[in-house]
Amino acid sequence: MISTDPWVWLSALLTICSYTLLYGDNPLFRIAEQVFVSVAVAHSVVMGITTVNTRFGPLLTPAATPQLFITLILGLMSLFVVWRKYAWIASIPISIMIGVGTGLSMRAMMRTDLVGNLSTVIMETSRIFVGSPTDQLGYFIRVTFTLAGLVYLLFTVFIRGPVSKPVGYIRTFGKYVFLTYLGLQVGNDIIMFQGLVTSAVVRLFTTWLGI
Amino acid sequence: MAKIPELKSHHIWAFCLILYLIPVVVPVGSPFQISEITLKIYNIIENLPEGSIIVMGGSGVFAFDYEPGAAMIASIKQMAKNKLRLVGIPLGMESLQLHKYVVDTAKVMQADGGPWKYGVDYVQLPFIPGGDAALVRLLTSVQSVVTVDANGTPLENLPLMKDFRSYKDITLWICPHWGYPSIVRYVTGERGVPSVMFAHAYSYTVYAPYMMIYPDKVWMTNGFLGGAQYEKLVGFKGLGHAAVDSYTLISVAYVFFVVLGNITLLTRVKKEEEEAEAKK
Numbered sequence: 248m249i250s251t252d253p254w255v256w257l258s259a260l261l262t263i264c265s266y267t268l269l270y271g272d273n274p275l276f277r278i279a280e281q282v283f284v285s286v287a288v289a290h291s292v293v294m295g296i297t298t299v300n301t302r303f304g305p306l307l308t309p310a311a312t313p314q315l316f317i318t319l320i321l322g323l324m325s326l327f328v329v330w331r332k333y334a335w336i337a338s339i340p341i342s343i344m345i346g347v348g349t350g351l352s353m354r355a356m357m358r359t360d361l362v363g364n365l366s367t368v369i370m371e372t373s374r375i376f377v378g379s380p381t382d383q384l385g386y387f388i389r390v391t392f393t394l395a396g397l398v399y400l401l402f403t404v405f406i407r408g409p410v411s412k413p414v415g416y417i418r419t420f421g422k423y424v425f426l427t428y429l430g431l432q433v434g435n436d437i438i439m440f441q442g443l444v445t446s447a448v449v450r451l452f453t454t455w456l457g458i
Numbered sequence: 459m460a461k462i463p464e465l466k467s468h469h470i471w472a473f474c475l476i477l478y479l480i481p482v483v484v485p486v487g488s489p490f491q492i493s494e495i496t497l498k499i500y501n502i503i504e505n506l507p508e509g510s511i512i513v514m515g516g517s518g519v520f521a522f523d524y525e526p527g528a529a530m531i532a533s534i535k536q537m538a539k540n541k542l543r544l545v546g547i548p549l550g551m552e553s554l555q556l557h558k559y560v561v562d563t564a565k566v567m568q569a570d571g572g573p574w575k576y577g578v579d580y581v582q583l584p585f586i587p588g589g590d591a592a593l594v595r596l597l598t599s600v601q602s603v604v605t606v607d608a609n610g611t612p613l614e615n616l617p618l619m620k621d622f623r624s625y626k627d628i629t630l631w632i633c634p635h636w637g638y639p640s641i642v643r644y645v646t647g648e649r650g651v652p653s654v655m656f657a658h659a660y661s662y663t664v665y666a667p668y669m670m671i672y673p674d675k676v677w678m679t680n681g682f683l684g685g686a687q688y689e690k691l692v693g694f695k696g697l698g699h700a701a702v703d704s705y706t707l708i709s710v711a712y713v714f715f716v717v718l719g720n721i722t723l724l725t726r727v728k729k730e731e732e733e734a735e736a737k738k
Contacts, residue, residue, distance in 0.1 A: 269471045294551050294585055301584055301606050312602075344591075351590050355643035363647070363671035371670070389670075431663055435681075438659040438705065439525060442682040444478055445704040446524050446697055452482045 248457040259455035262447055368393055395421035396428075470715065477711055481703030485695070488706040495669075496529075496687040499654050499677050502630065503533060508541040510629040511622050514557060517550025517589075518635030526634035526656035528685025528698035530560045533632065533656070536692050538566035538574050543618055546582040546608075549593060553635055554585050554608060560634070563696075577616040582608040590640050597625040597649060625649045636661060642668045646675050653677075656684065 250256065264279035299322075306315055321340040328337035371386045378386075398414065399421025406414045452458045480486070503512075514530065537544055546557035561580065566572035574580050583604050586592050596603040600623055606612055613619040621627060625645065631653040633641045638655045642665075646653045652675045657665060659681030668676045679688060682705070685698030 269475075270468055291551060294554075298585055298587055301604075301610065304606075314602075347591050348589060351594060352643075355590075355648060359643045359647040359668075359671060360639075364667060367667070367670045428663075432660065435659040435663055438681060439522075441705060441708055442525050442659065442701040443521065445481075445682070445701040448478050448482055448704075449697055449700045452479075458483060 250455050250457060255455055259451055262451060266447075392424045392427075396424045397421070399425065465718075474708065474711060477707045478704050480707060481700055485699065486703040486706060488703050490683060490686060490702055492687045492690060493680070493684070495677050496679050496684055497691065499533075499679065500536070500688065500691045502652070502654075502677075503536055503542070504540065506540065506542055506629055509543060511543050511545060511618075511627050512537060513545050513547055513628050513631045514560075514634065515545075515547030515549060515553070515631065516633035516635035516641055517548070517553055517637035518556070519550070520552040520555045520559075522658060523553070523556045523635050524697075525658045525681055526679075526685070527556060527560050527563075528682055528696055528701070529656035529679050529688040530556075530632070530634040531564045531696060532685065532688040532692040532694070532698070534560060534564040534566055535694070538564070538572055538579070541573070541579075543578075543621075544574075544580045545618065545622055546580075547596070548583065548585045549589070549640070550635060550637060551585055551587075554582070556634065557582055577611070578618055581613075581616050581618045581622075584608045590644065593640055593644055597644060599624055625651055630654065632656065638665050638668070642672070642676060646672055650675070655679075656688075657681065659683075 250259075261279045261282060264275040265283075267273055267279075268276040303315065303319055306319065321343065325337050325340040327333045327335075328341075368390060372390050375383055375386045375390065377383070395417055398417045401418075506512075514534075534544065544561075546554075546561070548554040548557055561567065561582070562570075564572075566574045567580070568575050584607065586596065586604060588595075588603075592603055600619070601613055604613065607616060607619075628645075628651050631641055631645045631651055632655075633653060634656045636658070638653075638657070638661065641653050641655070645651045655661075655665060655668075655676075655678045657678045657680060662678060662680045662684075666678065669678055679685065682698050682701030685696070686702045687698070689696045689698045
């Protein structure tokens with residue numbers, strides 16, 4: 248049965264307006280586009296106010312902790328960013344934020360993304376010679392592609408002498424590895440957007456038209 | 459030689475739109491296999507002891523996170539059936555919308571005729587700003603970062619939150635959002651909590667190496683196809699199935715248009731070459 252909810256109707260009409268861009272730029276699309284931008288901004292404002300309320304509400308209760316006061320002060324200091332004369336005040340909380348963020352992520356990234364990846368490549372190299380032929384081939388491709396891709400990225404190191412030619416071949420192979428990866432990513436991107444179109448169409452038909 | 463008619467982009471789009479509409483009105487029932495990893499995720503959740511706490515959390519954009527939503531809805535149905543408990547932790551501004559959407563669509567709450575009671579089996583926390591710093595603090599002590607749920611109810615009034623104090627109480631973290639690296643780094647890498655990402659088709663290839671880094675602690679499904687696989691395991695047809703149907707039809711259309719485009723191009727090149735020869 249067709250929906251009687253006015254919000255569902257509004258959502259459906261705005262979805263249709265958005266898709267009219269496929270036929271060409273038109274006022275309906277521009278209405279949907281501007282509604283989307285305004286709603287996104289309004290949503291951020293509402294979420295911001297709600298967050299401030301829920302976080303700093305406890306300051307008015309006996310359960311208030313000193314950490315919350317520090318956060319509140321830093322938060323208020325960051326608002327000075329919009330006042331050119333006193334914008335330097337905002338640089339203090341911003342630098343604290345960047346410092347904490349960098350400190351935290353450096354530690355975790357080193358562990359997972361650097362050491363983790365390195366140990367995986369070493370482990371997978373050892374597995375090239377064991378297991379079923381399919382697994383062996385899989386590990387071989389993964390290890391060689393990773394190493395060739397890394398060699399390709401050594402732009403600043405110019406290797407001269409007898410090994411320069413073989414390294415050049417590896418670099419060329421690495422370039423094709425990157426192209427393969429980019430091709431895969433584009434393919435997956437298309438699949439993702441295709442799925443999102445389907446979800447919008449399903450929403451129109453099931454939620455709005457009740458089919 | 460017969461001339462291939464010029465196709466306007468409007469006509470191609472209209473044709474593709476019809477192809478998108480067909481599986482919604484008439485399900486095609488495209489065949490697909492259940493991948494080993496999707497099956498493994500399903501079995502992990504299936505074998506969790508009753509009352510285990512699962513977290514659904516991360517940060518992302520609602521429009522894109524719609525894709526992992528298919529598998530998330532199916533897994534929530536499975537959790538409710540197996541009497542598991544769920545806590546939603548939105549680390550992105552739009553994550554809360556997705557959490558509400560997937561729980562509402564799964565129809566597992568008592569108001570929708572399901573078994574879950576809010577506060578006992580499921581709690582939705584509000585948006586938690588602060589990125590990685592907030593996540594790290596939350597893993598150490600949930601109540602020190604957030605004191606109320608998304609509706610403003612104090613956490614001490616929610617029975618589930620009495621059992622959920624830190625990362626030690628989490629059995630599994632499920633991330634249906636883009637921001638999976640933070641979850642892998644801080645939740646799985648540093649604290650050893652297993653995690654699952656219901657990935658987008660795009661993010662799957664980007665984050666798949668995490669499965670190789672932590673082979674027994676990180677698992678990922680792939681886009682709507684992964685969602686369809688999970689739906690099949692749970693036993694219902696949802697958004698995943700519709701998407702896989704449209705993938706099949708549209709993929710055939712893409713191949714058709716690519717072949718047609720190439721034939722047109724080759725014919726024109728040949729004609730131009732013949733004309734150039736004639737001029738000589």
